[in-house]
Every structure is written in C-alpha cells, then in structure tokens.
Amino acid sequence: MTISTRRSVSLFLPALVLLCMAQIATAQPAPPAASTPSASSGGPDESSNLSVVEWLKRMHGAARSHAYVGTFVVTVAAGNLSSARIWHACEGDLQIERVDVLSGPPRTTFRRNEQVLTFLPDQRVIKSEKRENSELFPNLLGVPDSAIADFYTVKVVGKGRVAGFDTDVIQLMPRDQxxxxxxxxxxxxxxxLTKLQTVDSDGKVVEQSAFSELQLDAPVKVQALSQMMGSTAGYRMEKSQVERTTAQAEGWALKNPVPGFKPMSCNRRAIAGSERTLQWTFSDGLATVSLFLEPFDAKRDAQEGTMALGATYTLTRRIADPAGDWWLTAVGEVPARTLEAFAQNLTRQPTR
Structure with missing residues (x-):
C-alpha cells in the first residue's frame, strides 16, 4: 500500500473508522470484554417491536435532530485506543459538526453538510474537500432502506447505561459471513447511538466505540461552529481535486456483485500531486468498502497481503492487465473474506 493511498484511505473512511485509524495511541488497559446488558424489566416496551430498518431510522433521525457534545473513545482488540471530542448542531436541513482528535498530532475536522475542512495546526494547512455520502456521526449512509433487512436481523438484548444515560441495547446479526x-x-x-461494539462470527468484540461523556441537547449553535470553521487566517488551503466518474467509464466492473453491497460513488482523486487514484465505494447500509485503484509501480507497490486494525481490514493486490498492471487497495469495516470477494470479482473491461 503506497504512502499516497494510505493518506487517501485515512481521509475517506467513515466517521467511526476515522476515529480509530487517526493516530492510534497505545492504551494502558485492555479493551473491555463484551458487555452483558441487564435483562429488560417491567412491561412490554414499544421499541422491542421495531424492525432493523426502523431501529436504524431512529438512530439516523436522532443524530440529525439533536445538538450534542461528547468525548468518543474507540478501542480495538489489540489494546489500541483513540479518542475524539465531538460537537454537533443542526438547524433544519443544515448539519454541522466539529471533531477534535485527542490522540497523536492535533487535527480538527469540520463538516457542514457536504463541505469538509480538516485543520492541521502543526503544518498550518487546511485540507478542503466535498464528500457525497453522509459521513456525519453515526456512520449511516442516508436513510436506511428495506434491503438492509435482507442481510441483518435485529434482536432486543435489554437495557443499559452509557455516559450516565439510560439506553436500549440491540444486536444486529448478519445473515451471512x-x-x-x-x-x-x-x-x-x-x-x-451512544455505544457500538463490532462483533465477529465467533462472537468476539473486535472493536468498541462509545461516549465516555455526553451532553445531549447541549447549547451548541450552528452559528458558533460555522464561525470556527471559517477561522482560516494563517493557514494554507489545499483543495482536494475530485472528479466524479463511473467504474464503466474507467474500465472497471465486478463479474459478480458482492451480496448486499451497492455502489455508492466513483471518483478520481489527485493524491499528493501524483497520478489520479480511482476510488469506488460500496455499502450495504451499515458497512462500507472502498476500492482504490492506481497504476502499478514495482518500486512502490511491492507486497500483497491483508492487514487488520480493529474492525477495519485492508487488502492489497496486483491486478494484471495487458495494457499495464494495476494496484488495488481495498479497505472496509468487513471481514477479510468480503474484501477477497471484491478482489476476485474485479475485472478490467474495454472503455468506450
């Protein structure tokens, strides 16, 4: 995986993964084991009858209709830890968010609907870009549709408490591997959403994300965050060069679709002044996979393989092409077999 592609991956992964990937610091305590929520007490709860889509719509609506401030912490099975401070405000269709990474070099990211500014104080640089998909916390790509129910089931586990708030606890269980x-x-x-555990097929928690402190309906205003976002004096602005395209126009296709994963976007991105990298993004409504494709360079792209950090897997592979080989970097919060399915089905086709 090249340095340039690593940078692109860190910029375009969904919000929960960004927190985990961004300058991971080693945690002293081991990550918590899978929590066992207390059993539900009392009479029947209306929420227990919600479908998987209805639960997701409820979470989606809550994140876009309430102001909140909190500290969000991500732990992974290896014991690594990252954390961020989140401010979120909304006004009608306008959503604005500030995320300060608390681990590693300082970085502040503002998002106002599709416009994203990332402040890097050590470099006195602001990286500006537009993102098509909704990546505000939590990571739900638009309003969930009924197709999600074809690939996940829902079970109400019980009740719990997170950051001082009473919570409902549900389990979203995949229907396949x-x-x-x-x-x-x-x-x-x-x-x-106040806490999320990602669980593998053996029931092991591979990643946990949770608010350690939360102020719900906090007095944070859109105008105040907008003013902070506009305070760019003393910084050099770097605008991301993004060109919308299609996989077909670029000569790529999947021989067979990976079940449940729909194409969301396809863009060419100029990264570090090099030849443009293609990013083809898929989602099943919860998990996201991005395929990054660039011309193969033997001096740079030496080793194929798969690596994992928490719930995020990365696969690198050389793709043979008579006109010149390509280098694939597939990234997603999915099992390794899913990235392998994408890689095996990815094929070149004649461009028009």
Missing amino acids: LRFGYRVWTEKRTGL
Whole structure:
C-alpha cells in the first residue's frame, strides 16, 4: 500500500473508522470484554417491536435532530485506543459538526453538510474537500432502506447505561459471513447511538466505540461552529481535486456483485500531486468498502497481503492487465473474506 493511498484511505473512511485509524495511541488497559446488558424489566416496551430498518431510522433521525457534545473513545482488540471530542448542531436541513482528535498530532475536522475542512495546526494547512455520502456521526449512509433487512436481523438484548444515560441495547446479526454483527446502545428517549461494539462470527468484540461523556441537547449553535470553521487566517488551503466518474467509464466492473453491497460513488482523486487514484465505494447500509485503484509501480507497490486494525481490514493486490498492471487497495469495516470477494470479482473491461 503506497504512502499516497494510505493518506487517501485515512481521509475517506467513515466517521467511526476515522476515529480509530487517526493516530492510534497505545492504551494502558485492555479493551473491555463484551458487555452483558441487564435483562429488560417491567412491561412490554414499544421499541422491542421495531424492525432493523426502523431501529436504524431512529438512530439516523436522532443524530440529525439533536445538538450534542461528547468525548468518543474507540478501542480495538489489540489494546489500541483513540479518542475524539465531538460537537454537533443542526438547524433544519443544515448539519454541522466539529471533531477534535485527542490522540497523536492535533487535527480538527469540520463538516457542514457536504463541505469538509480538516485543520492541521502543526503544518498550518487546511485540507478542503466535498464528500457525497453522509459521513456525519453515526456512520449511516442516508436513510436506511428495506434491503438492509435482507442481510441483518435485529434482536432486543435489554437495557443499559452509557455516559450516565439510560439506553436500549440491540444486536444486529448478519445473515451471512460477509459482514460483521453489531451490538448497539441507543439513548432511550432520543435513539442517539451512544455505544457500538463490532462483533465477529465467533462472537468476539473486535472493536468498541462509545461516549465516555455526553451532553445531549447541549447549547451548541450552528452559528458558533460555522464561525470556527471559517477561522482560516494563517493557514494554507489545499483543495482536494475530485472528479466524479463511473467504474464503466474507467474500465472497471465486478463479474459478480458482492451480496448486499451497492455502489455508492466513483471518483478520481489527485493524491499528493501524483497520478489520479480511482476510488469506488460500496455499502450495504451499515458497512462500507472502498476500492482504490492506481497504476502499478514495482518500486512502490511491492507486497500483497491483508492487514487488520480493529474492525477495519485492508487488502492489497496486483491486478494484471495487458495494457499495464494495476494496484488495488481495498479497505472496509468487513471481514477479510468480503474484501477477497471484491478482489476476485474485479475485472478490467474495454472503455468506450
């Protein structure tokens, strides 16, 4: 995986993965084991009858209709830890968010709907880009559709408490081996996601994300965050060069689709002034996979393989092409077999 592609991956992964990938610091304590929520008490709860799509719509709506401030912490099975401070405000269709990474070199990211500015104080640089997909916290790509229910089932586990708030606890269970399961804590009154565990096929928690402190309906205003986002004096602005395209126009196709994963976007991106890298993104409504493709360079792209960090897997592979080989970097919060399915089905086709 090249340095340039590593940079592109860190910029375009979904919000929860960004927190985990961004300058990981080694944690002293081991990550918590899978929590066992307390059994539900009392009479029947109306929320227990919700479908998987209805649960996701509830979370989606809560994140876009409430202001909140909190500290969000990500731990992975290896014991690594990262954390960030999140401010979120909304006003009608306008969503604005500030995320300060608390681990490693300082970095602040603002997002106002599709516009994203990342401040790098040590370099006095601001990276500006537009993102098509909704990547505000939590990571739900638009309003969930009914197709999600074809690949996940939902089970109400019980009740819990996170950051001082009473929560409902549900489990989203995959119907196949191509995706992880999730244990989700949502604030009881609003449905805001407060804690998420990603669970593998053996029931092991491979990654946990949770608020350690949360102010719900906090007095944070859109105008205040907008003013902070506009304070660019003393920084050099670097605009990402992104060109929307299609996989077909670029000569790529999947021989067979990977079940449940729909193409979301396809862009060419200029990275570090080098030849443009193609990013083809897929999602099943919860998990996301990005395929990064660039011309193969023997001096740079030496080793194929698969690596994991928490729930995020990365696969690198050389793709033979008579006109010149290519280098694939596939990244997603999915099991390794899912990336392998994408790699095996990826093929070149004549361009028009």
